[in-house]
Amino acid sequence: MGVKNVTHKSRWIERFYIPAILSGLKITLKHMFQKKYTVQYPEEKWPVPPGHRGAIRLNKDEEGRVKCVACEMCATACPAKCISMEAGVAPWDDREKYPVWFKIDMLRCILCGMCEEACPEDAIQLTEIYDFSTYTRADLIWEKERLLKNYDITVDGKYFDRSREETGL
Amino acid sequence: MEQAGYAFVDILIVLAKVIVVIGINLLMVMILTLGERRIAGFIQDRYGPNRVGPQGMLQPVADGVKFFFKEEVIPSKAEKVIYVLAPALVLGPALLTFAVIPFGGPLSVVGKEIQLQIAELNVGILYIFALLSLSVYGLVLGGWASNSKYPLMGGLRSAAQMVSYEISMGLAVIGIIMITGSLRLSDVVMHQNELLFGFLPHWNIFLQPLGFIIFIVAAYAETNRVPFDLPEAEPELVGGYHTEYSSMKFASFMMGEYIALITSSALMTTLYFGGWDFPYVDESSLGIWGVLLSIIAFAVKTGFFLFLYLWVRWTLPRFRYDQLMGLGWKVMIPLALFNIIITGVVMSLL
Ligand code: SF4
Numbered sequence: 067m068g069v070k071n072v073t074h075k076s077r078w079i080e081r082f083y084i085p086a087i088l089s090g091l092k093i094t095l096k097h098m099f100q101k102k103y104t105v106q107y108p109e110e111k112w113p114v115p116p117g118h119r120g121a122i123r124l125n126k127d128e129e130g131r132v133k134c135v136a137c138e139m140c141a142t143a144c145p146a147k148c149i150s151m152e153a154g155v156a157p158w159d160d161r162e163k164y165p166v167w168f169k170i171d172m173l174r175c176i177l178c179g180m181c182e183e184a185c186p187e188d189a190i191q192l193t194e195i196y197d198f199s200t201y202t203r204a205d206l207i208w209e210k211e212r213l214l215k216n217y218d219i220t221v222d223g224k225y226f227d228r229s230r231e232e233t234g235l
Numbered sequence: 236m237e238q239a240g241y242a243f244v245d246i247l248i249v250l251a252k253v254i255v256v257i258g259i260n261l262l263m264v265m266i267l268t269l270g271e272r273r274i275a276g277f278i279q280d281r282y283g284p285n286r287v288g289p290q291g292m293l294q295p296v297a298d299g300v301k302f303f304f305k306e307e308v309i310p311s312k313a314e315k316v317i318y319v320l321a322p323a324l325v326l327g328p329a330l331l332t333f334a335v336i337p338f339g340g341p342l343s344v345v346g347k348e349i350q351l352q353i354a355e356l357n358v359g360i361l362y363i364f365a366l367l368s369l370s371v372y373g374l375v376l377g378g379w380a381s382n383s384k385y386p387l388m389g390g391l392r393s394a395a396q397m398v399s400y401e402i403s404m405g406l407a408v409i410g411i412i413m414i415t416g417s418l419r420l421s422d423v424v425m426h427q428n429e430l431l432f433g434f435l436p437h438w439n440i441f442l443q444p445l446g447f448i449i450f451i452v453a454a455y456a457e458t459n460r461v462p463f464d465l466p467e468a469e470p471e472l473v474g475g476y477h478t479e480y481s482s483m484k485f486a487s488f489m490m491g492e493y494i495a496l497i498t499s500s501a502l503m504t505t506l507y508f509g510g511w512d513f514p515y516v517d518e519s520s521l522g523i524w525g526v527l528l529s530i531i532a533f534a535v536k537t538g539f540f541l542f543l544y545l546w547v548r549w550t551l552p553r554f555r556y557d558q559l560m561g562l563g564w565k566v567m568i569p570l571a572l573f574n575i576i577i578t579g580v581v582m583s584l585l
């Protein structure tokens with residue numbers, strides 16, 4: 067069989083082990099003063115690569131109105147059945163309906179992105195936010211306001227530059 | 236009346252020394268538990284615990300509180316009395332050992348000379364060896380009384396390891412006793428207080444380099460530290476002799492281990508690095524500042540050896556059990572005997 071016998075003939079100095087131990091100690095000492103790789107979460111956050119599917123946002127149009135037209139395509143497409151809304155007559159002339167309330171149960175959402183695929187208006191999108199843990203389950207049922215706020219803090223692509231106070235997360 | 240007054244003051248002084256030394260020892264244990272983890276972090280390119288308090292400084296306090304509130308589990312098949320006694324058997328001797336180590340130069344207050352050493356024993360070195368071998372009982376009994384296989388293995392290993400390395404440790408120290416001509420630790424320190432050939436500090440490390448290497452290796456084995464931490468080798472023995480211990484009993488084992496670290500570092504300082512001697516300075520001519528300087532010198536040297544313990548732990552891999560025994564019996568003991576012969580020959584020639 068392909069067994070290769072590797073023999074190492076130690077020089078006499080190596081047989082004292084002490085030089086080897088000292089060079090080992092030198093290596094660890096060097097590492098002690100090296101740059102640390104730890105990301106100090108929550109103060110520092112690891113920026114996710116583009117395309118990351120994180121928390122959901124509801125987009126706004128140029129005039130700052132919610133883009134969604136309450137067509138319920140996303141709710142239909144959602145495999146976890148976590149989107150619910152109530153459609154009402156839009157107060158604006160350029161569309162017929164808008165969501166009176168819009169709710170996503172983030173406890174059930176599996177962050178699959180099907181809602182984003184289904185939406186005809188590009189109104190719902192997944193963002194790079196991954197640090198949205200809360201202390202209560204109720205805080206993870208997101209209303210329209212919260213989803214629109216997610217848009218505000220991620221629209222310029224600078225979410226990871228923002229401080230905790232600024233994002234309110 | 237006069238006599239009684241003096242005796243009372245003497246007792247007070249001793250008490251104060253005891254309290255200060257134990258207090259500092261326990262404080263150092265806290266610092267070591269944190270230091271161990273921070274240094275492990277730094278060596279592995281991370282930060283280690285830095286959340287509790289500034290720079291993680293209060294982490295030991297948090298750990299202590301946690302230990303107090305943990306559930307105390309005593310295995311139902313355990314030998315109760317011995318099981319409970321074992322942690323104390325480790326902690327007690329560990330705390331007692333420091334008593335004979337001089338941690339500073341003699342201090343004179345209002346014409347009274349105070350030795351900065353709890354007990355000025357004329358057999359100090361023997362006393363330390365006696366206590367070092369006592370602490371092995373705690374480990375063995377703890378391992379046996381748990382009535383479980385991993386602790387038993389750990390206990391047996393620690394017994395075998397400590398017994399075999401104690402021999403080479405003792406033989407290494409004989410070299411020192413030969414040069415000093417005394418078993419009293421303060422004499423050992425005093426003997427190292429001058430200069431060698433006019434420029435080197437008269438430290439035993441320069442006279443007994445081989446003895447020091449043997450001593451430090453044996454000390455690492457005695458304190459069950461990496462690379463000789465076989466009694467608690469995690470991959471094979473879960474936790475070793477303290478696998479079945481929880482809560483404060485486990486903490487006592489840990490404290491005992493760390494105090495043993497402190498004591499053996501202090502011992503290395505005292506035996507080989509001049510104890511409280513600050514090189515090139517005559518402490519006795521500086522009065523109170525000299526005493527302070529000597530305490531600082533002692534603390535810095537001991538601190539370095541403590542750091543070395545932690546540093547080595549995260550550098551070297553663990554020995555295999557047969558390698559450990561082979562090293563102990565076939566290398567260390569002959570080397571230690573050789574050291575004694577060399578010392579004797581050189582002494583008789585000079
Ligand atoms: S990401 Fe998936 S699970 Fe979450 S709301 Fe959209 S469709 Fe539903």
Ligand code: SF4
Nearest residue numbers: 134135137138140185
């Ligand atoms: S699919 Fe888009 S437009 Fe339709 S309800 Fe969902 S978010 Fe609104």
